[in-house]
Amino acid sequence: MLSVTNLHVEVGGTPILKGLSLEVPAGEVHAIMGPNGAGKSTLSYTLVGREGYEVTQGAASLNGDDLFALEANERAAKGLFLSFQYPLEIPGVPSLTFIRTALNAQRKARGEGEIGAPAFLKLAREKAASLKIDFDMLKRPLNVGFSGGEKKRMEIFQMAMLSPKFLILDETDSGLDIDALRIVSEGVNALRSPERGMLVITHYQRLLDYIKPDRVHVLAGGKIVASGGPELALELEETGYDRFSQVAA
Amino acid sequence: MSLALALQSGDVTSLPSRRDEAWRYTDLRAALRAIPEASPKDEASITAGPFAAIAEAEALVIVNGFGPDRLTVAPGEHRTVSLRFIASPAARAHHAALAIEVAEGGFLTLLESHEGLGSDYVSDLAINLQIGSGATVERVVILNDSAEAISVVTATVDLAANATLNQTVLTNGAKRQRFETHVSHPGQGAAVRLDGVYLLGDASHSDQTTVVTHKGEGGTTHQLTKGAVRDSARAVFQGKITVERGADQTDARMGHHALILSERAEIDAKPELEIYADDVSCAHGNTVGALDEEALFYIRSRGVPLIEARVLLISAFVGEVTDRISHDGARQVAQDWLLASGMGAS
Numbered sequence: 001m002l003s004v005t006n007l008h009v010e011v012g013g014t015p016i017l018k019g020l021s022l023e024v025p026a027g028e029v030h031a032i033m034g035p036n037g038a039g040k041s042t043l044s045y046t047l048v049g050r051e052g053y054e055v056t057q058g059a060a061s062l063n064g065d066d067l068f069a070l071e072a073n074e075r076a077a078k079g080l081f082l083s084f085q086y087p088l089e090i091p092g093v094p095s096l097t098f099i100r101t102a103l104n105a106q107r108k109a110r111g112e113g114e115i116g117a118p119a120f121l122k123l124a125r126e127k128a129a130s131l132k133i134d135f136d137m138l139k140r141p142l143n144v145g146f147s148g149g150e151k152k153r154m155e156i157f158q159m160a161m162l163s164p165k166f167l168i169l170d171e172t173d174s175g176l177d178i179d180a181l182r183i184v185s186e187g188v189n190a191l192r193s194p195e196r197g198m199l200v201i202t203h204y205q206r207l208l209d210y211i212k213p214d215r216v217h218v219l220a221g222g223k224i225v226a227s228g229g230p231e232l233a234l235e236l237e238e239t240g241y242d243r244f245s246q247v248a249a
Numbered sequence: 250m251s252l253a254l255a256l257q258s259g260d261v262t263s264l265p266s267r268r269d270e271a272w273r274y275t276d277l278r279a280a281l282r283a284i285p286e287a288s289p290k291d292e293a294s295i296t297a298g299p300f301a302a303i304a305e306a307e308a309l310v311i312v313n314g315f316g317p318d319r320l321t322v323a324p325g326e327h328r329t330v331s332l333r334f335i336a337s338p339a340a341r342a343h344h345a346a347l348a349i350e351v352a353e354g355g356f357l358t359l360l361e362s363h364e365g366l367g368s369d370y371v372s373d374l375a376i377n378l379q380i381g382s383g384a385t386v387e388r389v390v391i392l393n394d395s396a397e398a399i400s401v402v403t404a405t406v407d408l409a410a411n412a413t414l415n416q417t418v419l420t421n422g423a424k425r426q427r428f429e430t431h432v433s434h435p436g437q438g439a440a441v442r443l444d445g446v447y448l449l450g451d452a453s454h455s456d457q458t459t460v461v462t463h464k465g466e467g468g469t470t471h472q473l474t475k476g477a478v479r480d481s482a483r484a485v486f487q488g489k490i491t492v493e494r495g496a497d498q499t500d501a502r503m504g505h506h507a508l509i510l511s512e513r514a515e516i517d518a519k520p521e522l523e524i525y526a527d528d529v530s531c532a533h534g535n536t537v538g539a540l541d542e543e544a545l546f547y548i549r550s551r552g553v554p555l556i557e558a559r560v561l562l563i564s565a566f567v568g569e570v571t572d573r574i575s576h577d578g579a580r581q582v583a584q585d586w587l588l589a590s591g592m593g594a595s
């Protein structure tokens with residue numbers, strides 16, 4: 001499904017990722033943990049195609065498609081979705097209009113017909129209800145004036161509406177209250193399927209209690225320095241990242 | 250110095266140029282070497298105008314300056330008029346004047362279009378609008394001039410007490426284009442809204458100039474102009490509000506906000522508030538910025554191609570202006586116009 005090999009990425013001339021390799025097969029959920037500034041968000045931005053993230057070496061593919069040969073919007077149409085660590089505000093564009101535009105753009109790119117207004121609204125009501133999002137909020141401009149937690153919930157709502165094939169969650173748990181964390185996790189778990197893969201970036205075991213990972217990786221100093229089963233996350237809670245700082249340096 | 254004068258005399262030295270303070274950013278003298286011959290009367294087949302979808306509108310058509318010179322709305326009468334100024338493919342140079350009178354308590358929805366079917370014509374139009382007491386005019390203007398045209402529209406508006414003028418002007422510009430609105434504001438419960446949108450590409454130019462004079466107590470003027478320019482286009486906004494001595498309790502607000510999408514594009518904004526009265530509430534704001542690159546990336550990361558993402562942001566930005574149009578049909582036409590403006594390309 002997602003395959004990253006020997007990825008080197010520079011931001012503003014500074015090397016951030018230094019030979020990162022990662023395989024996430026279809027149907028699996030992998031967690032990435034690691035100290036602040038390790039390059040976790042850099043990895044997710046590079047995969048979805050943000051400008052300014054220069055790939056100097058290495059490759060990444062999703063279901064065999066070379067990601068770096070595609071525009072950001074083309075990657076999305078192939079099913080790649082990033083739930084942003086810091087979602088952006090889009091003034092003047094109602095959330096529903098935004099999502100409908102995105103959904104139809106993706107469908108068009110895949111050669112599918114547009115979704116009609118009634119079918120779209122029905123879907124939106126259904127997904128909003130399951131994520132306990134007030135439908136009126138969806139009429140407001142996307143993320144403008146939303147609280148930190150509301151923005152995160154809106155990311156998951158977009159994800160539910162777009163039903164991507166590969167999900168990257170960049171610290172989706174930060175800013176969520178206890179109930180929201182459960183609701184959002186249920187939303188994510190509802191998308192787990194044998195055809196989907198997920199990469200969950202988090203600092204806390206709490207999220208992984210809800211979204212149970214198949215594998216856990218430690219990203220430090222721009223590389224994956226350790227990988228293991230779900231127990232690795234529990235160990236990290238105890239020991240911290242100290243023992244990896246030498247490996248990374 | 251005026252285009253009307255130059256058309257009458259055939260003398261290009263009568264054209265306003267950048268030496269005239271009010272025409273500093275819209276130099277007609279530099280744009281026109283000789284005055285073309287007069288446009289012929291042309292009855293050629295005319296296609297549907299931009300407001301064709303609004304079925305209840307009666308049409309008033311002026312082609313190459315030929316057509317009716319008067320429009321009246323009787324006391325208490327409600328009319329919706331599609332006023333079409335057309336420059337036909339044979340157009341060269343023409344002038345027309347139209348007097349519009351809306352009597353006491355009347356209501357006129359004026360859907361005004363300036364449609365350039367020719368190429369390098371010169372057009373000068375003078376509109377005089379009298380709005381009687383308690384009467385209302387909703388004026389929505391689409392300037393659809395040809396890229397090579399020189400076009401000047403000058404409206405002088407007189408309001409009586411408790412009269413209302415709500416105006417929205419939408420333009421894609423021309424070689425040189427000026428849309429001027431002069432309002433004599435009596436205060437006394439009269440209310441004016443003067444809005445504008447410009448979306449300019451290539452080498453087009455557009456100038457929206459407004460001059461409002463508050464002469465009596467208790468009047469309002471609310472202005473909001475928003476636009477975007479790309480390529481080597483140039484937008485001009487000149488807004489002047491004068492509150493004369495004694496025009497107390499005037500409420501005047503003026504906003505001009507623009508997006509500049511290329512380094513070669515230019516925006517000249519000159520907001521002016523002159524206040525000689527007491528106890529007035531006046532405010533103005535003027536900003537020029539770029540499209541938010543991070544927001545663009547966010548939209549693209551959801552699957553929307555770059556050009557569409559730009560259109561989405563630009564039309565959301567200027568949509569604040571078209572949202573203020575109260576006539577449902579006209580607002581829809583304006584919103585469709587935004588999406589069709591082709592501003593997404595870079």
Ligand SMILES: Nc1ncnc2c1ncn2[C@@H]1O[C@H](COP(=O)(O)OP(=O)(O)OP(=O)(O)O)[C@@H](O)[C@H]1O
Binds near residue numbers: 011036038039085
């Ligand atoms: N424009 C830039 N120029 C130089 N360094 C940059 C630039 N942008 C980001 N960085 C650096 O890249 C490194 C990786 O940042 P990144 O956001 O990927 O970390 P992260 O692992 O997501 O951290 P966190 O856990 O705090 O979210 C940081 O040290 C950051 O300061």
Ligand SMILES: [Mg+2]
Binds near residue numbers: 040041042085170
């Ligand atoms: Mg991060």
